[in-house]
Amino acid sequence: MTDILTHKENGVLTISFNRPEKKNAITAAMYQAMADALREAETDAAVRAILITGKPEIFTAGNDLEDFMKNAGSLANPDSIPPVYQFMQALNDSGKPVIAAVSGAAVGIGTTLLMHCDLIYLADNAKLSMPFTQLGLCPEFASSMVFQQIVGYQRAAEKLMLGEPFTAQEAFEMGFVNKVLPLEELVPYAKQIAAKLVALPAASIRTTKRLMKGIQPQAIVTKMAEENQHFAAMLNAPEAREAFMAFFQKRKPDFSQFN
Template sequence: MYETLLVKKEGRIATLSLNRPETMNAMNEVMMRELAESLESLKEDLSIQVVILKGEGHAFSAGGDIKAMIDTENQLNIEDAMVYLSRIATTLYTLPQITIASVHGAAAGLGFSMVLGCDIIITEENSKLAMNFIGIGLVPDGGGHFFLKERVGIPKAKELMWSGQLFTGKEALKIGLVDEVASDGLGQVTAESYAQKLLQSPLAAMIASKEILHASKLRDLELILEKEAKMQSAMRQTADHIEGINAFVEKRTPVFKGV
């Protein structure tokens, strides 16, 4: 049993749900650790061939838990968090299953990194997607640099990371950020239907091709995760980051100075 996740297995399909709906599934240290553990457990379960990732409540995930970043009593340990995020990204990329992200509502920051790490991304028309770490003076983590550049290439990835631009599901489809768009309210049904179609496919061959393609890029992912951990720890000490999270909490426009 997990404190922040729900895991359901039915036949060859496992559904992993982020379960902090009261925070829009913002990822605190407990959720990061449990995600790492749950994905590592799924990696060892060869009876499962399809994994669906989704969020409970009104969103997939609003990203990292900003309140945990500024909580002086129970402050997020950035070094531990980076270890968990590296485990999550590496395991997600090497799972011997086809992964489907089922997105409704917001998938922002770290939440969007997780979405991009999936093989197939299904989002609802008016979902809100953004790699918006820049708004609080941070760099993408959770493999966000790797997964975004794999989707859209390096020049476009830089543009999206530096702008923090927000996309609806329909807008994201146009630039290749997602694979399929469902009507609002039908994202999960569409993802489950997609999973059922996969079960009628030669999945062993599909999973083998995934392993072959990903093997050549695994060291690239590992290097990026090492860099993300180092840079994120440094960014957490900057004046711009402190200004960014204070402005977020105070609901005002941040004033950045580049330091």
């Protein structure tokens, strides 16, 4: 079974997480597949909009921690571009409209990636979270900058510092997402929006997106690099080792020993 499904139809490229037995946890190979799909779409005139989605019960549980730790060394290697970085760069660089349709949990990068989409629709069962501090880590892929630009400093501080889950309705009230829908209506509605975008002049859509983004894409690249430097260093710190050990041992981490 392919863990990432891609499907092109009527001008829309749909990228779907398809690893339900592992709660759609993302491996390096899955990041690479998505990065390749986005880069191909950028030069494919037949693709006029992109839709990212998961399963009705879950969007993604975030990184597959075993796979992530196995490949963690590449994050600190300045001579390599890890697949996760390739994916987020491709998402940030996309000149075509990107829609996210999210149901169930969107953990960690499952929420971070939404900040780099243009339109976000949630099912009423969606629950978002960025539990980086709970893992002894810091925000990733410019989320420390982009999230507060969207929802304001205090709300961003609450979600990024505490790392606690928040509901679809709360995400909507913060202005983070466009609409909350009943689960059965989510994907059909997102496809309707994609079809509307496809029917509009492609050059107009691309120019509008570029004008709205302004200098932000380069600022995001700079912030990504800054966060990645801190993230990679913190992966090797005692707090993260305690958090990951506790996760695998199915216990609550104890951070009281660290200053």
